[in-house]
Amino acid sequence: MTPLLLRSQIHALELAHAALPLMQRAGAAIAAYVRQIALPGSRLLVLAGPGNNGGDALVAASLLHHDYVLNVVMFGDPQRLPDQAAQACRDWQASGGELHTALPVLGDTPGYALVLDGLFGIGLARPLQGGAAALVQQVNALGVPVLALDVPSGLCADTGAVLGVAIQARYTLTFLAHKPGLYTHDGPDHAGRVQLARLDVPGPDVADLVAGDAGVAGYGHLLDAPGELHALKRRLNSNKGNHGRVAVIGGAGGMMGAALLAARAALLCGAGRVYAGLLDAQAYGLDYLYPELMLRDPLPLTEVDAADCVVLGPGLGQGDLALYLLEAALRLPAPLVLDADALNLMACTPTCAEQSCARSAATIITPHPGEAARLLACSVAEVQQDRIGSAIRLAQQYAAITVLKGCGSVIATPAGHWWINRSGNPGLASAGMGDVLAGIIAALLVQGLQPQQSVLTAVHLHGAAADGLVASGIGPLGLTASEVGLQARRILNLWLARADAS
Numbered sequence: 001m002t003p004l005l006l007r008s009q010i011h012a013l014e015l016a017h018a019a020l021p022l023m024q025r026a027g028a029a030i031a032a033y034v035r036q037i038a039l040p041g042s043r044l045l046v047l048a049g050p051g052n053n054g055g056d057a058l059v060a061a062s063l064l065h066h067d068y069v070l071n072v073v074m075f076g077d078p079q080r081l082p083d084q085a086a087q088a089c090r091d092w093q094a095s096g097g098e099l100h101t102a103l104p105v106l107g108d109t110p111g112y113a114l115v116l117d118g119l120f121g122i123g124l125a126r127p128l129q130g131g132a133a134a135l136v137q138q139v140n141a142l143g144v145p146v147l148a149l150d151v152p153s154g155l156c157a158d159t160g161a162v163l164g165v166a167i168q169a170r171y172t173l174t175f176l177a178h179k180p181g182l183y184t185h186d187g188p189d190h191a192g193r194v195q196l197a198r199l200d201v202p203g204p205d206v207a208d209l210v211a212g213d214a215g216v217a218g219y220g221h222l223l224d225a226p227g228e229l230h231a232l233k234r235r236l237n238s239n240k241g242n243h244g245r246v247a248v249i250g251g252a253g254g255m256m257g258a259a260l261l262a263a264r265a266a267l268l269c270g271a272g273r274v275y276a277g278l279l280d281a282q283a284y285g286l287d288y289l290y291p292e293l294m295l296r297d298p299l300p301l302t303e304v305d306a307a308d309c310v311v312l313g314p315g316l317g318q319g320d321l322a323l324y325l326l327e328a329a330l331r332l333p334a335p336l337v338l339d340a341d342a343l344n345l346m347a348c349t350p351t352c353a354e355q356s357c358a359r360s361a362a363t364i365i366t367p368h369p370g371e372a373a374r375l376l377a378c379s380v381a382e383v384q385q386d387r388i389g390s391a392i393r394l395a396q397q398y399a400a401i402t403v404l405k406g407c408g409s410v411i412a413t414p415a416g417h418w419w420i421n422r423s424g425n426p427g428l429a430s431a432g433m434g435d436v437l438a439g440i441i442a443a444l445l446v447q448g449l450q451p452q453q454s455v456l457t458a459v460h461l462h463g464a465a466a467d468g469l470v471a472s473g474i475g476p477l478g479l480t481a482s483e484v485g486l487q488a489r490r491i492l493n494l495w496l497a498r499a500d501a502s
């Protein structure tokens with residue numbers, strides 16, 4: 001899996017390699033990339049900011065000078081550039097290059113083929129305002145493809161939050177290591193296609209990259225491939241009893257579908273037996289589409305007691321029975337997946353955190369940002385401003401593997417390990433998708449994957465299923481949770497066959 005480094009960790013890496021000509025290498029990597037995406041002779045707009053990101057852009061400008069028509073806009077005082085960037089600026093001017101202080105008016109001359117955004121990189125320290133914000137807005141309004149250098153200016157490299165306003169790039173060439181902000185929250189909308197230029201610096205293990213922030217165990221990983229699936233391989237001589245028992249509890253009045261979606265997804269992803277305990281007194285005794293499911297009253301807890309994993313929450317409601325079931329589930333010795341209303345109930349029942357922390361089996365919580373905000377007693381905006389930190393805080397508060405869902409779902413463990421999922425698309429932004437995810441997690445868990453591996457695989461699979469469907473024209477508009485469950489089955493079996501063959 002690909003490492004994801006926070007800004008403090010990138011700085012540690014830079015420090016460990018301070019003797020290397022990193023800015024020269026970054027400039028060369030930019031020039032090589034530009035030659036792939038812009039025709040020689042075309043006009044390029046180069047934006048150089050007040051720090052080393054601007055230096056990278058200026059080195060590239062000098063390297064591209066003879067083959068392109070370049071307009072370089074310097075934002076900030078060139079006299080105050082840091083040393084290496086100042087040298088890059090002198091080199092540019094010595095080669096006959098001009099520095100503009102604002103976007104040149106092109107008149108009748110052909111427009112820009114490409115913009116190189118070297119305004120701000122990982123040194124962005126506060127929201128863009130005034131001249132910087134205006135420049136970014138002007139560039140976005142040009143409608144010209146933008147190559148962002150390191151990160152799109154205005155985007156926080158750690159969190160993917162837009163600070164004020166941010167460059168809308170078609171491409172991002174990022175240096176040394178991938179940054180989490182490119183992959184979660186608003187990052188993917190601003191970064192476009194991301195490519196890494198390592199600058200001949202080896203991976204992150206060279207440096208001690210433990211971040212200063214409390215609770216973060218080190219650098220994270222981009223979840224861009226399924227992990228080890230060996231435990232899912234079935235012996236020829238196996239029976240349903242070998243493939244685990246999932247119990248889904250939820251489906252109060254008007255919300256039966258949520259519990260059925262989770263239960264069906266568990267069935268489709270291979271659980272040997274799936275029970276659904278439905279709270280709706282009017283619930284049918286049969287799922288006509290999937291009669292394989294065993295629908296029961298949630299009380300008594302007989303099947304729940306015997307389950308190898310319990311999913312509690314889809315369509316659960318927040319009544320007295322729901323709370324009783326939540327407290328009973330927290331006492332169960334089996335792994336527990338808590339979603340939706342189970343999380344809302346936990347947020348307003350302080351004793352639940354204590355109960356959750358006292359559990360011996362794995363607890364998995366899968367909040368979307370709204371549920372996370374309730375659990376953390378803060379606003380959704382605060383959760384989104386720091387998705388990694390929020391996920392880790394939740395993981396620690398409940399001693400639970402946590403999936404903070406949304407664009408670039410963040411998975412975190414109580415020990416402070418974290419991942420960002422790369423699969424998935426906005427087709428998943430429709431009702432019932434979270435229920436399907438909860439069912440998939442439980443299915444993988446009861447078939448023998450370890451809890452952490454179940455969560456990582458399920459999150460990646462869920463997104464990959466949506467990607468596969470969109471690629472074949474089913475979605476993003478109108479993609480349904482039921483289709484994602486079916487496609488997850490197909491992809492999981494393909495992954496398994498591939499793992500088997502290798």
Ligand SMILES: NC(=O)C1=CN([C@@H]2O[C@H](COP(=O)(O)OP(=O)(O)OC[C@H]3O[C@@H](n4cnc5c(N)ncnc54)[C@H](O)[C@@H]3O)[C@@H](O)[C@H]2O)[C@@H](O)CC1
Binds near residue numbers: 126
């Ligand atoms: N240090 C190194 O070893 C390397 C750095 N590189 C480049 O250097 C970048 C980091 O350079 P810096 O640390 O100089 O940081 P940046 O170039 O990202 O920006 C820092 C400058 O912007 C100003 N600034 C920050 N936020 C602002 C705001 N909202 N409005 C106005 N001004 C603001 C700061 O006061 C400072 O002058 C990386 O993103 C990368 O592009 C690369 O050359 C690779 C090697």
Ligand SMILES: Nc1ncnc2c1ncn2[C@@H]1O[C@H](COP(=O)(O)OP(=O)(O)O)[C@@H](O)[C@H]1O
Binds near residue numbers: 424425
């Ligand atoms: N824009 C998006 N990009 C990627 N994944 C998304 C996006 N929007 C939603 N998802 C995923 O879809 C699922 C939605 O879950 P949730 O919000 O709980 O829905 P519901 O409660 O309707 O089941 C989560 O796994 C989430 O990560």
Ligand SMILES: [K+]
Binds near residue numbers: 148
């Ligand atoms: K930039």
